[in-house]
Amino acid sequence: MTESLKSLLVHQAASVAFKPPDLDAIAHGNRRRVRRRRAVTVLAAAAAVAIVASAVVALSSLDNRRPDVVGPLPTGAVSWAMGSTIHNGPDTIEVGHTVRAYVRTTVGFVTVDEADNVYSVTDRGVQQIGRAAAVPKDGREFVRLFSDPRGTLAGWVGTGPSEQTGLAMLVHDQATGQTRTFEAGGSGGAVFFAIDDRTAYWRATPDRVVAVDVDTGDERQLAGADVAGNFAILSVENGVLAFSRNYQPFGNVTSLRVGRSIDAAREFTFGENAEADDAMRLSPSGAWLSYLWFQFDGPPQHDKVLAITAQVRDTGTGELVSLNVPPGGLSVPIIWLDDTTLQVLAIGAVPGQVATQAHLYACRVPDGTCAVAVDLPAAALDGNALVLPTGRSVSE
Amino acid sequence: MASQNWATFVEFVAARSSALQRAAYLMVGDVGLAQDLVQEALVKTCGAWSRLRDPGAAEAYTRKVIATTAMGWFRRRAWSAERSSGQPPDRPAPGHADGVTDRAWLWQCLLQLPPRQRVAIVLRYYEDLSEAQTAEAMSCAVGTVKSQVAAGLAKLRALVGDELLLPPETHEVVTS
Numbered sequence: 001m002t003e004s005l006k007s008l009l010v011h012q013a014a015s016v017a018f019k020p021p022d023l024d025a026i027a028h029g030n031r032r033r034v035r036r037r038r039a040v041t042v043l044a045a046a047a048a049v050a051i052v053a054s055a056v057v058a059l060s061s062l063d064n065r066r067p068d069v070v071g072p073l074p075t076g077a078v079s080w081a082m083g084s085t086i087h088n089g090p091d092t093i094e095v096g097h098t099v100r101a102y103v104r105t106t107v108g109f110v111t112v113d114e115a116d117n118v119y120s121v122t123d124r125g126v127q128q129i130g131r132a133a134a135v136p137k138d139g140r141e142f143v144r145l146f147s148d149p150r151g152t153l154a155g156w157v158g159t160g161p162s163e164q165t166g167l168a169m170l171v172h173d174q175a176t177g178q179t180r181t182f183e184a185g186g187s188g189g190a191v192f193f194a195i196d197d198r199t200a201y202w203r204a205t206p207d208r209v210v211a212v213d214v215d216t217g218d219e220r221q222l223a224g225a226d227v228a229g230n231f232a233i234l235s236v237e238n239g240v241l242a243f244s245r246n247y248q249p250f251g252n253v254t255s256l257r258v259g260r261s262i263d264a265a266r267e268f269t270f271g272e273n274a275e276a277d278d279a280m281r282l283s284p285s286g287a288w289l290s291y292l293w294f295q296f297d298g299p300p301q302h303d304k305v306l307a308i309t310a311q312v313r314d315t316g317t318g319e320l321v322s323l324n325v326p327p328g329g330l331s332v333p334i335i336w337l338d339d340t341t342l343q344v345l346a347i348g349a350v351p352g353q354v355a356t357q358a359h360l361y362a363c364r365v366p367d368g369t370c371a372v373a374v375d376l377p378a379a380a381l382d383g384n385a386l387v388l389p390t391g392r393s394v395s396e
Numbered sequence: 397m398a399s400q401n402w403a404t405f406v407e408f409v410a411a412r413s414s415a416l417q418r419a420a421y422l423m424v425g426d427v428g429l430a431q432d433l434v435q436e437a438l439v440k441t442c443g444a445w446s447r448l449r450d451p452g453a454a455e456a457y458t459r460k461v462i463a464t465t466a467m468g469w470f471r472r473r474a475w476s477a478e479r480s481s482g483q484p485p486d487r488p489a490p491g492h493a494d495g496v497t498d499r500a501w502l503w504q505c506l507l508q509l510p511p512r513q514r515v516a517i518v519l520r521y522y523e524d525l526s527e528a529q530t531a532e533a534m535s536c537a538v539g540t541v542k543s544q545v546a547a548g549l550a551k552l553r554a555l556v557g558d559e560l561l562l563p564p565e566t567h568e569v570v571t572s
Contacts, residue, residue, distance in 0.1 A: 005552070008502050009522040013418035016427050021413050023406060026439050 076149075076337045078360050078373040079104060081387040086111075086121070087374070095119065095126050103147035103154055103391040107174035110154035112143050112393075118156060122174055129172050129179055132156045145391035148195045148237075149335065150284050152176075153214060155200055157184070157192050169202050171195070171214050180214060193233035201233045201241075209233065222262050234278055240286025240315065241265070253278050258289060258315045268318060273298055279390060282315070283336045288365055289313045290333035290342055310344055312365055323363045325370050331361075334388050340365050343373070345388065405445050408454050409438060416458055422518045423466040425507045437461035456532070463519065463533045467511050505555040513548030520545055 077089025081099040085092050086109055097113040104110075108122035110129075118130045132143040147154040152175040158168055167190045169182040184190035184204035193201040193209070203209045207225035212218070222241075223231035232247035234256070242258045243265070252275035259265025268289075270276050273296045280291035295307040310331040312321040325331040325346045334343040341362050348357040360374035376386065387393075413434060420437075421430035441448070441458045448454045506514065512534070519530040520541070530545075531538045 005502075005517070005549075006521050008499055008506070009422055009518065011499060012503050013422055013522065016418075016421060018414065018417040018421075018427065018431055021409055021431075021435050021438050023409065025435065026409075026442050027402075 076341075078337065078343050078362055079335075079389045080360060080374065080376075081111075081389075082385050093121065095121050097126075099387050101143065101145055101387060101391055101393045102389055103145045104149050104389050105147050105152050105154055105174050106150060107152050109389075110145055110147060110172065110174070112145055112156070116143055118145070118158070118170075118172075120154075120172060120174055120177070124177075127177075130156070130158050130170050133158050133167055142393055144192065144393075146192055146195050146200075147391065148197055149389075150237075151195065151197050153195050153198065153200070155192055155195050157190050169200065169204055169212075171200055173214075182212065182217070191232075194236040196236040196239065199236075201236055203228060203231075232278070234280050235282040235289070237282040237284050238286040240282055242280060242282055242289055242315075247278070252276055252294060253280070253291075256280075258282075258286075266315070266318065268313065271295070276311075279392065281333065281336060283339045283342075283365075285339045287315060287339060288321070288336070288342075289315050290336070292332055312342065312363075314366070321365045322368045323370055324368050325361055325363065334360075334390060337362060343388075344370065401445055405442055408441075408451050412451070412455055412458075413438070416455075416462060419459070419518060419523055420462050420466065422522055423463065423511075423515050433462055433465055434458075436465060456529075459519075459523070460533045460535065463515050464535055467515055467534070502556055505552060508555060509548050509551055513544050513551070516541055516544040517548045 077091075079086065079088045081087065081102055084095055084098055086095060086099060086102065087093075093109075095109075095111060097111070097117070097119065099111045100114050102109050102111040108120060111119045111121060112132050113119070116132045116134065117128050118132050120127050120129045132145070134143050143156065145154060145156050152173050153171055154174065155169065155171040158170045158181075159166070167184040169184055169190065169192060170179055171182070172179040182200075182202075182204065184202075190205075191203040193203070195201070195214075198214050200212045200214050201209070201222070202212070207228050208221055209223035209228050209231050211220045211222055222233070222243075227245060230246050231243065233241060233243045234253065235242040239260055240258065241260070241262070242256060243262070244253050244256055246255060247253065254270065254275050256268045256270075256276070257265035258268060270293060275294050275296070277292040277294070280289060282289050290310070290312045293307075293309045293311045294305060295309075297306050308330060310323055310325070310333045312323065312333070313319065314321065323331065323342075323344065325344060326348065330347045332345045332347075334345055336342055341364050344361040344363050346359050346361055348359075358376040359372045360376065361370040362373045363370040416437070417430050417434045420433045421427060424430055424433060437458045440461050441454055444457060445454070448457055506517075509517070515534060516530060519525045519533055520527070525533065527538050527541045527545075530541045534541065534544075
């Protein structure tokens, strides 16, 4: 070898191309959004812990399998997926395609594969029910699925019945097997927010956030043109909405309101120099709110992450509930299994050390007790194969 | 920022951002991260522009932000489960190794170094900074720079073998 270290560095640095810095963003001081989103992304990757390359290779060979007879249905058990297998409590379900993201309903699961195909997984088998459209976020594109785990509907942003119709909101009822298509228009991008029982929440056009009765098609406007751009619904359960009026697409949530209507909602704050990830969830009754909380070391010019904590709040009183997961690691709230039980991913790592184990816990509120529900293999901490029932892909 | 200051800042960005991005890339090993890192650093430089006065000071300031932020990012990544295997990547088989594959292999070995060691090596051997300048950029003591560079080079030699031709001074055993 004749390469010196110096020439290697020079050659390597010259071998890649860079986009010029965004002067407009610099002028507006947008670094906080970029960096803090980056911090979340890194941690979200950890939250979406996955399995070693060898396991990925082994599992990829399963992709051509035919689906098993689908037996067990969601029962509120702790759930996770890897490759083409969904684990639901003690049961495993082979769905015949790589599960990129999935959600649960009372009837089964709805999944999306690597090609954006959407499937319904029920005791009637696995059936493709549509295609999801990737939507831009943080300079990348993602697909998301939505459902009410206590209902039978699942939804996603997809394409309409023809190429000309563009994006559409699609809602599938696993109880009937029917899919309804709601047209989305405008150039601002369609955003699906949530499903609560028979009501879906979305911004189909840039100037309106609406609640739609999926059965009748009746719409109720929640935000108009003056505020719709930064209005985001983060979770809806039992008619209780968690929403933000100043949501920034590249940032975390800095303020939040929870209530049964937009005008009569309680405001929650996260403390000085603190923010929350936007993947927050209300419990089925709306009594509790779970989210991942970030504490930074100061205002925007200082953005070292001091603490990251899984938090649960009583939405009636605002009081925090402490979850008794092992200290020193990273714990991420995933989904409510029932109104007082939260599925939590805990990664056993301490600052400066490599994480060596991950578990799925079932944590109960308000006492905060947690019990290990699933031991994920140590190898799960490499890669991006583990998928959790949030409707989001691991890479997001 | 006053319009004249903004104009000189834009000139600085146009003249130096590519070099800063290349150095950042060598530190973090990822183009996207490097771009974010430099964007972040330039925001801070912009905020401090009025007291930096000359482009040399601005570049040193920006480089310092890049180095310290890169090390901070790595700390967070390690904390949140990314890992270095501690093992060298597979070396190309004899007979297949040409300049390109050797470079790729050496690059992979460099990426195995702990972040502070890699940042120190990039500043010393890519940016050609003195030990004192490197210490300033890393916000640490000169002795720390010496030990980080020595440890990094020792690990590189262990990974790639003695046939790697390093600059003469890099073969010195530095203790501090």
